Amino acid sequence: MKCKADKSILSGTISCPPNKSYSHRAIFLAALANGKSVLRNVLLSRDTLATVNACKAFGAKIEIDGSTVTVESTGEIIPQTSQIDASNSGTTIRISTAIASLSNKTITLTGDASLQKRPMQPLLDALTQLGVECMSTDGKPPVTIKGRSEGGNTHISGSISSQFISALLISGTRMKNGITLEIDGELVSKPYLDSTIATMKKFGVTVNTISPYKKYNIPSQKYTPADFVVPSDFSSMALLLSAAVLLGEDMSINASLGDLPQGDREILSYLERLGVKINLGEKITLVSPKLLNGGRFDLSNNPDLLPPMAILALKTSKPIEIYNVKHARFKETDRIAILAKELAKIGIIVTEKEDGLILDSPKALKSAELESLDDHRLFMAFSIAGMFVGNCTITDPDSVDVSYPTFVEDMRKIGANLTI
């Protein structure tokens, strides 16, 4: 399937969807708690439904009513199946793999073609140090896990994904001896650990930080059920803000920001550096200059901001340089390589670096077919860019149900000329 993107002016209010990372975490932690948890404003998307299915496979009872998810569990892992399909979701397979080590039943975890290309070896190595038998052919899904781990000391590289560390923190709590976890080298996507630890706290457990983003001790503890409200998602909002910068005329965003940490909140300061004035009132509005300032942006902490930041090069006066985000190559696609290739088609002047991109504004805009390769964030970014350029086609609109199922429909309501 393809989506046609024609020139558009966006006006009116759009609602930002609930946060994907917190939805995953709340569902997993509720499944690990003994009792009934009520989770509100949950994102129900392909990725988070993969987490719901994984948690059902681990023995939790889950009911969905609108955006409220009720989870009942004994807090023990009682596998109902030996196979878990995490679909397209890295978060689901990484956290589920560590949870699988809490049972002595052999469990195989896999996912779709994209997920089968994503790295798992550092997590498998860390679990092996904790006494778990782990199998995979090339360090990628499918992976087979045979526990049960009693915990202990382990260490893991921090350079590929923070999700491995979140997975170990979440499951280490339920191991008989707890775990002490050391991170080798620099950790990428640090704020996602803050999100994990903040959610664990809401479910009644503590993580002892020996050295931030370096060393943690997680004593053996029980999760307690919680009433948890998921905030809006700054990763999705970043796309809406980029749309407002490029196409907005009186556009505003409805969101419930809450006070839980979100690394992608940094989009606000990045936009301000680019010259955009943002008003975080009851509704979020912005005033964008005719041309953006350009600048250098370190996306180590917030790799999901790469697609929305990259398309802003469409109206920059000086280059936008994005660096320190090599881990964006290990997502649903190699986002650095695909952005470089596809954005060049519409005239953006792009230099691809190992750890990022340097992007300058087009000398002339060119209509093109942009291939999003089934990557939800690329589809959304390309469709916004396509509406700026006009007469573009974007492949794989179905991918949006991974993180923002109503994206096309909601954007059309505020004036987007997107036709599927």
Ligand SMILES: O=C(O)C1=C[C@@H](OP(=O)(O)O)[C@@H](O)[C@H](O)C1
């Ligand atoms: O833990 C999470 O919820 C996530 C962590 C990040 O991944 P990495 O830690 O692999 O960079 C982010 O890119 C992903 O979208 C969600």
Ligand SMILES: C=C(OP(=O)(O)O)C(=O)O
């Ligand atoms: C990379 C992402 O998610 P995950 O790692 O959970 O697949 C994403 O949503 O951009």
